[in-house]
Amino acid sequence: xxxxxxxxxxxxxxxxxxxxxxxxxxxxxxxxxxxxxxxxxxxxxxxxxxxxxxxxxxxxxxxxxxxxxxxxxxxxxxxxxxxxxxxxxxxxxxxxxxxxxxxxxxxxxxxxxxxxxxxxxxxxxxxxxxxxxxxxxxxxxxxxxxxxxxxxxxxxxxxxxxxxxxxxxxxxxxxxxxxxxxxxxxxxxxxxxxxxxxxxxxxxxxxxxxxxxxxxxxxxxxxxxxxxxxxxxxxxxxxxxxxxxxxxxxxxxxxxxxxxxxxxxxxxxxxxxxxxxxxxxxxxxxxxxxxxxxxxxxxxxxxxxxxxxxxxxxxxxxxxxxxxxxxxxxxxxxxxxxxxxxxxxxxxxxxxxxxxxxxxxxxxxxxxxxxxxxxxxxxxxxxxxxxxxxxxxxxxxxxxxxxxxxxxxxxxxxxxxxxxxxxxxxxxxxxxxxxxxxxxxxxxxxxxxxxxxxxxxxxxxxx
Ligand SMILES: *Cc1c(COP(=O)(O)O)cnc(C)c1O
Numbered sequence: 001x002x003x004x005x006x007x008x009x010x011x012x013x014x015x016x017x018x019x020x021x022x023x024x025x026x027x028x029x030x031x032x033x034x035x036x037x038x039x040x041x042x043x044x045x046x047x048x049x050x051x052x053x054x055x056x057x058x059x060x061x062x063x064x065x066x067x068x069x070x071x072x073x074x075x076x077x078x079x080x081x082x083x084x085x086x087x088x089x090x091x092x093x094x095x096x097x098x099x100x101x102x103x104x105x106x107x108x109x110x111x112x113x114x115x116x117x118x119x120x121x122x123x124x125x126x127x128x129x130x131x132x133x134x135x136x137x138x139x140x141x142x143x144x145x146x147x148x149x150x151x152x153x154x155x156x157x158x159x160x161x162x163x164x165x166x167x168x169x170x171x172x173x174x175x176x177x178x179x180x181x182x183x184x185x186x187x188x189x190x191x192x193x194x195x196x197x198x199x200x201x202x203x204x205x206x207x208x209x210x211x212x213x214x215x216x217x218x219x220x221x222x223x224x225x226x227x228x229x230x231x232x233x234x235x236x237x238x239x240x241x242x243x244x245x246x247x248x249x250x251x252x253x254x255x256x257x258x259x260x261x262x263x264x265x266x267x268x269x270x271x272x273x274x275x276x277x278x279x280x281x282x283x284x285x286x287x288x289x290x291x292x293x294x295x296x297x298x299x300x301x302x303x304x305x306x307x308x309x310x311x312x313x314x315x316x317x318x319x320x321x322x323x324x325x326x327x328x329x330x331x332x333x334x335x336x337x338x339x340x341x342x343x344x345x346x347x348x349x350x351x352x353x354x355x356x357x358x359x360x361x362x363x364x365x366x367x368x369x370x371x372x373x374x375x376x377x378x379x380x381x382x383x384x385x386x387x388x389x390x391x392x393x394x395x396x397x398x399x400x401x402x403x404x405x406x407x408x409x410x411x412x413x414x415x416x417x418x419x420x421x422x423x424x425x426x427x428x429x430x431x432x433x434x435x436x437x438x439x440x441x442x443x444x445x446x447x448x449x450x451x452x453x454x455x456x457x458x459x460x461x462x463x
């Protein structure tokens with residue numbers, strides 16, 4: 001095997017990655033059929049002898065790059081998919097070269113320190129007290145799992161039950177209250193934690209998808225309430241102020257799923273929406289959505305560090321304890337060995353600064369409004385109040401809306417998914433990428449109108 005030198009290899013990787021990012025904006029958002037067909041070339045038996053690193057890289061780029069979905073290009077509006085700020089891609093490369101295990105402070109002083117700093121900045125941005133604890137996990141799903149594990153600990157410890165040691169068999173019951181629009185990942189976390197996804201009390205929601213506070217059941221000190229900041233369809237926020245005040249008085253725990261919406265706390269123009277969310281007990285959010293760091297990156301925050309530690313820490317003779325007063329990362333996360341996710345979060349926050357994060361939030365919401373205004377000007381119905389970055393559009397009948405979404409996805413200029421909002425099929429636009437510009441929005445609206453024209457022409461054609 002003819003191994004390239006390290007500089008040759010990494011230079012080549014950098015050149016290929018740069019070329020990818022410089023062309024991703026002009027290629028179709030979805031891979032071509034030819035690109036998908038080439039994936040077959042990857043299916044071969046494990047070679048007896050390996051191939052050299054340049055060849056590995058070549059195959060990855062030549063077969064792999066065309067088969068990516070161009071989510072980093074600025075015109076992908078499906079799910080809630082952020083891009084990756086160039087500063088965070090660079091930081092991620094550096095961290096990959098370091099290959100640190102972020103499990104302990106002694107396995108990586110730099111990873112632990114950047115987590116400390118990033119957590120301090122996050123508490124600051126989200127207007128949370130300085131002693132709120134936190135951890136870096138894979139995404140909001142895992143962040144909710146972790147926050148809810150802390151909640152489960154706290155609610156049961158209070159009545160003398162050690163859930164970590166004794167499990168849930170025979171334990172006093174915890175009541176779980178969620179809004180009817182709860183995200184599926186919160187239900188999944190509850191099911192993994194033995195709290196059940198179906199034994200929850202579902203509180204009705206209003207026309208904007210917000211939990212109706214007046215429909216809350218009585219809360220008590222064995223109740224866990226899950227709120228959301230950022231409905232995946234409408235982008236709207238549950239009424240946290242009213243719920244948290246009642247929960248506090250009753251001794252209940254409030255967990256917030258703020259996968260993207262929590263970042264609105266960084267911009268005071270959104271105070272009406274974010275009101276009360278800082279009163280909760282635990283929060284889950286993503287770095288890979290609105291903060292625009294590379295996958296995967298989620299963050300959990302818990303008001304009282306004791307509960308998070310109790311739910312997450314382990315002890316074994318060969319694992320040394322952290323120095324007194326220093327945060328030992330592994331005591332706050334479900335994982336042990338872990339990549340240094342704090343690096344990109346730190347890099348994004350340092351690069352953007354307080355104003356940059358605030359501007360990013362404002363920009364996503366401004367561009368979402370631009371979509372809504374543009375489409376309503378052309379006579380299409382926007383089904384939601386565009387309070388954040390989400391837009392739901394109906395093009396008429398359910399069949400027409402579905403056909404237009406299909407036509408748009410095939411067209412490749414941009415990508416939007418479908419959803420059903422309160423019984424009505426709709427196209428769902430989610431703006432979450434730093435790379436999205438006004439021009440991207442205009443170009444995408446044109447593609448939507450083109451798809452609509454095509455579908456209506458097809459409808460009229462004789463079959
Ligand atoms: C994306 C999302 C999640 C799940 O986050 P992952 O990062 O995919 O784990 C949970 N809740 C809401 C509201 C989301 O938008």
